[in-house]
Amino acid sequence: MNFKNAKTIKVAQLRTLLENKEPVHILDVRPKEEREEWNIPESEFVDIYSKLKAGEKKLFSNMNFHQNVPVVTLCAAGKTSMIAMEQLRENGIEAYSLEGGMREWTTAWNSAKTKDSLETTVMQIRRTGKGCLSYLLENNSEAIVIDASLDTEVYTSIAKKNNWKIKYVVDTHIHADHFSRGKQLADATNAIFLLPNQDLVNYKFQPIIDGTLLNFGKATLKAIHxxxxxxxxxSYLVNNESLFSGDTLFTGGVGRPDLKATLDLAQQKAGLLYQSLQKLLAFENSLTVYPGHISNPVAFDEKLICNTLGDIKKNVKILELNENDFINNLLKKIPETPPNYETIVKLNLKGRTDGANLIDLEAGANRCAIS
Ligand SMILES: [Fe+2]
Known part of the structure; x- marks a missing residue:
């Protein structure tokens, strides 16, 4: 790897190295608490943050490095990692600092894919740091995108490379953890943009109602409220084989019902969630469930994040409870409120960013699930 003698590497470059399985040694030099909050799964943690900040030298002299494997140093915003990179270079090691650090890494992505029995491509496109999962589904060269959370170019370039036409763009709900790129993607591709029927957003969309059917190639998506x-x-059922469950059902938990809710309203929403889950649990156990999020950063392992409904029923104990116990249990376990969610919802209601810095707004781990 040689980036024209640069001392830094960009997120897109590191992403490509990981995707192409090229050798790279990523050293995370952030404080331990930050590492525990979110990280790059392929990275190694070295507990030297305070020593680096204090100007201590020779911090890497006891570490072993493979020859010809470049080292990428990583911190929160790309400053302390520069100090680490310089020290490594002083030791003769080819090192680069990740520009923008974890803050910029929020836009990195990878993918995994499979085909269903009707030859429908199910491509899961993951924001690796944040764990947001979007989907590009294709049958007979016609495609649907669900919950676009990355730059429109990510989806359009994959579609172009495969000669697919994006026919529909849909969201499972109004998101609070990321700015939906759905409207932008539909505008860029002349696709039909659909949203669940509601009067909250301030722009035009085609409403989805319970039972709406969308055909792409020989495949069919059916909307379930x-x-x-x-x-x-x-949630969206495709060919009666795959369920795209948004933030309603995850592989290891269920959605949180509380954002922007008083206790009464959270209780009411938890009751609605219980009823909705009963609808989904009534499907065949063999159904594959593809969630809208995962709480952990996603490795570049090309393994789909999904599970059969049967296995989810076995693993997610809260699904076994009766309605009252489910509600009480859910309200007791609500995680910390995600940062910036009110601002993100406002932007999603407008359908535009108004110059907001999405990297700042969307930084951090996802907190949409309760397990
Ligand atoms: Fe959500």
């Missing part, structure tokens, strides 16, 4: 996480939440 599953309120609870939000009132307008939908």
């Amino acid at each position: 599953t309120p609870g996480h939000t009132h307008e939440s939908y």
Whole structure:
């Protein structure tokens, strides 16, 4: 790897190295608490943050490095990692600092894919740091995108490379953890943009109602209203084989019902979520469930994040509870409120960013699930 003698590497370059399985040694030099909050799964933690800040030298002299494997140093915003990079270079090691650090890494992505029995491509496109999962589904060269959370170019370049036409763009609900790129993607591709029926957003969309059918190639997506996480939440059933469950049902938990809710309202939404989950649990155990999020950063391992409904029923104990116990249990376990969610919802209601810095707004781990 030689980036024209640069001392830094950009997120897109590191992403490509990991995707192409090229050798790279990533050293995370952030404080331990920050590392525990979120990280790059392929990275190694070295507990030297305070020593680096204090100007201590020779911090890497006891570490072993493979020859010809470049080292990428990583911190929160790309400053302390520069100090680490310089020290490594003083030791003769080819080192680069990740520009913008974890703050910029929030836009990095990877993918995994499979085909269903009707030859429908199910491509899961993951924001690796944040754990947001979007989907590009294709049959006979016609495609649907669900919950676009990355730059439109990510989806359009994959579609272009495969000669697919993006026919529909849909969201499962109004998101609170990321700015939806759905409207932008539909505008860029002339696709039809659909949202769950509601009167909250300030722009035009085609409304989805319970039972809406969308055909792409020989495949069919059917919309199922599953309120609870939000009132307008939908899940999408494709070919009766795959369920795209948004933030209603995850592989290891269920959606949180509380954002922007008083205790009364959270209780009511938890009740709605219970009823919605009963609808989903009634499907065949063999159904594959593809969630809208995962709480942990996603490795570049090309393994789909999904599970069968049967296995989810076995693993997620809260699904076994009766309605009252489910509600009480859910309200007891609500995680910390995600940062900036009110601002993000406002932007999603407008359908535009108004110059907001999305990297700052969207930074950090995802906190949409309760397990
Ligand atoms: Fe959500």
